[in-house]
Amino acid sequence: MPKKIAICVGHSRSGDKGAVNTNCVTEWAFNKPLAERTAELLRDAKHDVKVWSRYEGTGYSSAMSWIAKQIQEYGADVAIELHFNSAGPNAKGYEFLHWHSSGRSARLASCFHFAFKKAFPSANSRGLKPITKEDRGSAFLQRTPCPAAILEPYFGSNVEETVFYSARREELARVYADAIISWLSAEKP
Numbered sequence: 001m002p003k004k005i006a007i008c009v010g011h012s013r014s015g016d017k018g019a020v021n022t023n024c025v026t027e028w029a030f031n032k033p034l035a036e037r038t039a040e041l042l043r044d045a046k047h048d049v050k051v052w053s054r055y056e057g058t059g060y061s062s063a064m065s066w067i068a069k070q071i072q073e074y075g076a077d078v079a080i081e082l083h084f085n086s087a088g089p090n091a092k093g094y095e096f097l098h099w100h101s102s103g104r105s106a107r108l109a110s111c112f113h114f115a116f117k118k119a120f121p122s123a124n125s126r127g128l129k130p131i132t133k134e135d136r137g138s139a140f141l142q143r144t145p146c147p148a149a150i151l152e153p154y155f156g157s158n159v160e161e162t163v164f165y166s167a168r169r170e171e172l173a174r175v176y177a178d179a180i181i182s183w184l185s186a187e188k189p
Helices: 027-044 060-074 103-119 138-143 159-166 169-186
Strands: 004-009 048-052 078-082 094-099 125-131 148-152
Touching (some): 004 027, 027 048, 060 138, 078 169, 094 103, 103 125, 103 169, 159 169
Parallel strands (some): 004 078, 094 125
Antiparallel strands (some): 094 148
16 A cells, blocks of 8 residues: 655755765755655655755744645655754765664664664674754654654765765665665564
């Protein structure tokens, strides 16, 4: 039975493009085509998918309230928000964030972790990150009315990772789609 999947592009509110990777590409610009390709793959698997790449709201909190409402009205079974990390030039690795008290969201993040580790075995795993209301990214994870995860596949501040993942967006889209399909299969009643 087809499921409803919400794919959200982080930093989609007016004036917020997120971090900039070493190729001078913003998080939003990197992730928008990735979101669209992931959606295509999931539609090929007969799921109903909606991509949000523009959030309404003047600040972070109002934008997160807006996107949570959109996801609820859509009736999503699962939601993801696409990002990439940024820190110093030596920071590296992938991590997947989930709401700390949601077992279903933790299992979703685990599916991404497993799929990523399989696809990119030499990449540095930073693991799963349970998020509380004091952490960055908490509003999306807390307010979303369905299991949700924030995807941080690499550090845009790291030259090698930026080059590697910029050349592998198709693989990233397949990893994302595979992880969601895996999670949906495990969630069957």
